[in-house]
Amino acid sequence: MKTNRFVSQWVEEFLRENPVRANSLIITVYGDAIAPHGGSVWLGSVIRLVKPLGINDRLVRTSVFRLSKDSWLTSEHIGRCSYYGLTATGKRRFEHAYRRIYSQSRTRWKGDWQIVLIRGGDLPSTQRDEVRKELLWEGFGVIAPGVLAHPSSDFAPLLDILQSNGVQDSIVVLHAQNLGALVNKPARDLVRECWSLDLIAQDYKRFLDHFRPVLKALKSARELDPEQCFVVRTLLMHEFRRTLLRDPQLPDQLLPGDWPGNAARQLCRDLYVLTQKAAETHLMSVLETASGHLPEAAPYFYERFGGLHTASAAA
DSSP, X not given: OOOOHHHHHHHHHHHHHSOOOHHHHHHHHIIIIIGGGTSEEEHHHHHHHHGGGTOOHHHHHHXXXXXXXXXXXXXXXXXXXXXXXEOHHHHHHHHHHHHHHHOXXXXXXXXXXXXXXXXXXXXXXXXXXXXHHXXXXXTOXXXXXXXXXXXXXXXXXXXXXHHHTTOTTTSEEEEEEOOSOSSOHHHHHHHHHHSOHHHHHHHHHHHHHHHHHHHHHHHTOSSOOHXXXXXXXXXXXXXXXXXXXXXXXXXXXXXXXXXXXXXXXXXXXXHHHHHHHHHHHHHHHHOEETTEEOOOOOGGXXXXXXXXXXXXXXX
């Protein structure tokens, strides 16, 4: 199949202007592409998969070793082959991150706030730092030393973080609510102080500038090259993940009226849906497991972004 010249040039320029860290890119590949297919694949096939993204054999091996040390990946050796899959910790991290990335469950805010109090003497410093880091990933802001908050009534992600870290009996969680107007000047000042919305908006605008041309090119293409679609989808999710995980996903009432995050999410969904079928074809042809061929994606994969083409529909 003939590759799209514009897309090839776009990928080359993108990688030159936006060098990717191998560790971070492999996390994206595992979370977006490998996890739905069982999560464990032969290292040699991962090396082949990421080669078009500018990651060579040595960088892949170094990265998976480091990710194993950091409890993201676990290895299994069968004969002379090494198979790397997600650890339980890695799966939980992905679940937290990708729930925010692939789903858009925005409901109208009614003034609810989650308040978390982390007192210095109640937890070892390393455990306290880990919980704080996960809360920041979930979009909480630091409103005072040891006090984090997020404007939401959905306590499930917060409770999952506390329980998975075994700190549910060591941290105080409060449910607060605005009195009077939902959004007034003090509330807006608090948002500006706790969350760097201007910087996040700039990131979203750069994301839109980067990916609008390739979306246009692929929409007008007569046919899509599977490897190119995998590369584009991976770079798309790598950049969107990095930006979105800095976004606290505040209620619309607390955001500027021209918030670019909405347009960025729509573009991401459009490009993901467009490349999904061909990218999956490439994954199935390259990746190998200890049992042989890569299994079909799990049903939850097809729920991403409000619904994708199912395997049966794509056949």
